[in-house]
Amino acid sequence: MLKNIKIRINVLLLSLLPLSFTAVAELSSINDEEMSVISGQAGVYLSGEITLNENGGPIKNAYFGDCTDDKRCGARIAFQTKQNGGWFVLDDMKGSFSFQGLTLRVRDINSGFGGDGAKFNSQVLEIGLPDQIKVDKFQYTYATSSTARPSDAGFQQTDIYTVEIDGDITMQGNLLVFPTGNN
């Protein structure tokens, strides 16, 4: 057994030698104590901004414009619940969201949660919610329509209501995601 290990080290020595020559200036040695605290479980911290059709989308025609005229410049999502039926539409979606501090990491849970943690004793994907989401003039219109696209023949649409959100929304906490068995 010992012999085997020795051979393996020799092979590794050979393979690592050319690498270590080039990298030597950057590297410094670490002792056992320092090594013992290293593990590959650091998460990800995200901040970002999502802007939707601030200056209109790529399509310009009789219906869609560039937000400077009276045409619609937001994005449009149409979905149908019945074959050859009418369409539910989220129309004129535009605005932006920005957030700071959305975190992603894998967490081992084996305690807490009022006794559930010990019973669960497993790993979860933890999405740390950003606390505050800044919403800048996000809006959409909910409508029903006869066709998916405004350019389709026989297009008719009735807007039902419009939602507009501006300012900060509080969203604190962690979303824990994990696979569940078939129960």
Added chain:
Amino acid sequence: MLSGKIKRLVTIGSVSALLMCSAAKAELASLSDNELSSVDGAGIGMVFEDFVFNAVTDASNGQSFKISGIKSTKGEDVDITVSQLYIANAGSNYGETLNPVNLGRLVNPYEIELLDGNDIGLDDKAILQFAAPKKIAAGTGYDCVSASAVEGSGACSSRPAGTDAASGEVIIGERPDLGLKLQVQVGANAPDSLSINAKSAVFDGSYLRLWGDDSKNQLVGEYRLNFYTPELSISSCDASGQSCGNTIYMKNFELELVLGNQFQPMSIGVTEAQDGSIQPGNFVFEIASIKDYADQKGYMANLPSNGLRSGCNGNTSCESAWDFFNGYYTNPDFKSNLRIGAMHIGDISGSGQNFGSAKIEGMTIQYLKMSSHDL
């Protein structure tokens, strides 16, 4: 000097590589055929830990949340401003104090899963299910309504805040306070405010199942909403929220609403005219008729004339028709219930009026079609 450094580095590198190999080996274990057969990607569990949600309208802070585009019968614009929408731990004092709450339990989470239709009476269908925590055997969980329920008092899994008896750990609670405050302005009239608050809400046993119906070529579903709260209150005030009318309090409110089932799926679509052309602007919501299903299966034609199973005189198709309807009418899963422990108007502790309790139980929907129309 340099060679000594390299030697040390290489040794550390190779030792760490070896350590990694042995560590990885310890994590892996082979699965037997038996173990493999029970593996499937059934679903995704989700738990919100220490969760608070709050969206408000506050003009001084540049915050707004509005719903517009609705018109009154006189053609005036109806502007709805969402003054506050919150989800926080019980004890929020109607959205004043927002403390974190857990939604779902690690051992019984909110789930998105794919169900095998054969298991729930929908042959050869894959069903997408969004489910709240499931109910558990009566007497092993917590009372669904009481905000101070203790273990062993009911069938709900979500717990009020307290201490877990077995582990001694603190339970922050899985029952949120929910609230929605709206300000409604019709035309140039002075705005009114409407506020709906639920304390210590429980949704255990609720689910939405969706699948495709081959004969209708339509997305259909089954929706069950269980909503329990010790207090649901509705109040109306002027815009400043100062001058309020009497609040309606519903104590120990229990709603178990069933829309659709495997025989009568519900569907929602955009209105069609008689000639099949689409008339947009309105929607139609339908729960299929049980008679249609029974006709299709041949049950209607085979029922005993006197309504008794003994009236079938041993005819098996008659007996299966009778058994089908007997099962349909006795299955509690197909029935909707609404129970209000007590309805108070005005000050709940003092001079308010108590209208007593109200119950609607065992309601079965045999057929429902609702369509919206322009006025």
